[in-house]
Amino acid sequence: MxxxxxxxxxxxxxxxxxxxxxxxxxxxxxxxxxxxxxxxxxxxxxxxxxxxxxxxxxxxxxxxxxxxxxxxxxxxxxxxxxxxxxxxxxxxxxxxxxxxxxxxxxxxxxxxFDIFGEDHKTVLSKSERLKGAIYYLVSGHGGPDPGAMAVYAGKSIAEDEYAYDITLRLAKELLSHGATVYIIIRDENDGIREERILEIDRDEVAYPDKEIPLNQLDRLQQRVDIVNDLYKKNKGAYQRLIVTHVDSRSKGQNIDVFFYHHEKSTNGKRLAESIHKTFESKYKLYQPNRNYSGTFEDRTSLFLVKKTHPAMTFIEIGNIRNEKDQRRILDPDNRQALAKWISEGVILDFEER
Known part of the structure; x- marks a missing residue:
């Protein structure tokens, strides 16, 4: 393999x-x-x-x-x-x-795993709860496309850097529970970072080391082809795809984390629902005075949702332009908590299949 x-x-x-x-x-x-x-x-x-x-x-x-x-x-x-x-x-x-x-x-x-960076490269085994499971992780944008942009403390911040950091943290969590993980969008230099303002670069590649196209449709098709080829290669195994993005809306609109799935995918819906259920329980436990308004729903119009073969969920982390959402995205502890909560939902989905 x-x-x-x-x-x-x-x-x-x-x-x-x-x-x-x-x-x-x-x-x-x-x-x-x-x-x-x-x-x-x-x-x-x-x-x-x-x-x-x-x-x-x-x-x-x-x-x-x-x-x-x-x-x-x-x-x-x-x-x-x-x-x-x-x-x-x-x-x-x-x-x-x-x-x-x-x-x-x-x-x-x-x-x-060197891709996590010098300070985070060691992954301690926590369990084998995800043994036999394969996950494809795709962080939004990258390469020539930084995705949504905003300004924080006078400096530019970009969606792709924060989506990638959360994806790396999620990959590490999944690996610690025995999963096989493919990181589809990769930056060998960044690793998991603890800064609030993540430096913007353009050197991301697509698995294993393919240059990311400038054209948007070509970029999306490249990711679809990579995931579908791997899915075919690992035929018969339990396989799931998780796509991570950071949204961009008006500055005044803060949003909770929400999840999309293919309308005809029962397994994709269950994956999205399991992670959503985990987020609801975490908010009740740690923020009892705040209602969680994030949702999970079908959104087959999204290219990766429509075209990829594994059951999948498409996650929107927050609005990069909103001050409240920026706290969720920029704080490294919050990024770690997001990855941990997503991983717990993933484990719930795998164990209840």
């Missing part, structure tokens, strides 16, 4: 690096936990990483512990003190000085 990545298997424990933070110890649930004060620019993922805690494993626990001090049930407040979840030493990699205190350290399966 031709995989999108060259896989390098590693089996070892990866130590976390502990950075200096202003911190104290408090008692919580009869265990000694650490508290930290959020500084300007901190997000949940970056705060946990700085304190040597795996944010992918402890994100939801952090929110549960600190819910009263979070804006919109998901954002840190500068100057507020937060409790860091207690890391179980017998189930996660630890540094040597802490390792001596653990009776047992579990080895962690991992693989490395």
């Amino acid at each position: 031709n995989f999108v990545f060259q896989k390098c298997m590693v089996r070892k424990a990866f130590p976390f690096i502990f950075l200096s933070l202003v911190s104290t110890s408090v008692m919580f649930s009869q265990d000694t936990l650490t508290t930290v004060t959020a500084e300007k620019g901190d997000g949940i993922y970056s705060l946990l990483r700085k304190h040597g805690v795996n944010p992918y494993e402890y994100y939801h626990e952090f929110i549960d512990i600190n819910l009263d001090n979070l804006r919109d049930s998901i954002h840190l407040l500068e100057g507020k003190t937060y409790v860091i979840p207690k890391v179980q030493l017998d189930t996660v990699p630890v540094v040597d000085t802490i390792q001596k205190q653990a009776s047992k350290v579990k080895e962690v399966d991992s693989k490395t």
Whole structure:
């Protein structure tokens, strides 16, 4: 089978690096936990990483512990003190000085993928819940076409950079659960980025290394051909396509994440519905005072929805020109949360098939 990545298997424990933070110890649930004060620019993922805690494993626990001090049930407040979840030493990699205190350290399966960038290339295995599943991920625009444009803090921002970053984060989540992933639009230089303003470039290519055409119809047809060829090659396997875009509307119109599918595709509808259902539950949990208005519906008029063979969903993340939506798109912690929520919906779809 031709995989999108060259896989390098590693089996070892990866130590976390502990950075200096202003911190104290408090008692919580009869265990000694650490508290930290959020500084300007901190997000949940970056705060946990700085304190040597795996944010992918402890994100939801952090929110549960600190819910009263979070804006919109998901954002840190500068100057507020937060409790860091207690890391179980017998189930996660630890540094040597802490390792001596653990009776047992579990080895962690991992693989490395350079396309995620130096800081994110290691993918730790979380489960095999998606074993046997194949996903084709297409981020909108790229190459000569930046997609929707806007200005933030006096600098230009482009749809393709943010759609690509979310797509990479989603790919990493899916891989961590045992899926096979093809990233169709690729930029070998970018990797997963933590900046708010992502630099615009034009060097994206189409899988495996095809130049992206300037003509819009040619660009779309190229993606259709790539996906359909791979679909034919992997005939008989469970295959799904996920397309990620950022919308552009009037500045005053903010929108929630919404999903499209082919009107005649039962599997595509179920995939879109599963992710939509996940987003609804997340909003109820983390933003109980805010209604989620995103929808899932058929939109066969979209070229990729109409022409591609795998069951698929087409995701619109938000309005790049709207100030509220820009917070969702530009904040790297929000981009990670979006990828995580989409992946949970994908897992729900796969396990309930």
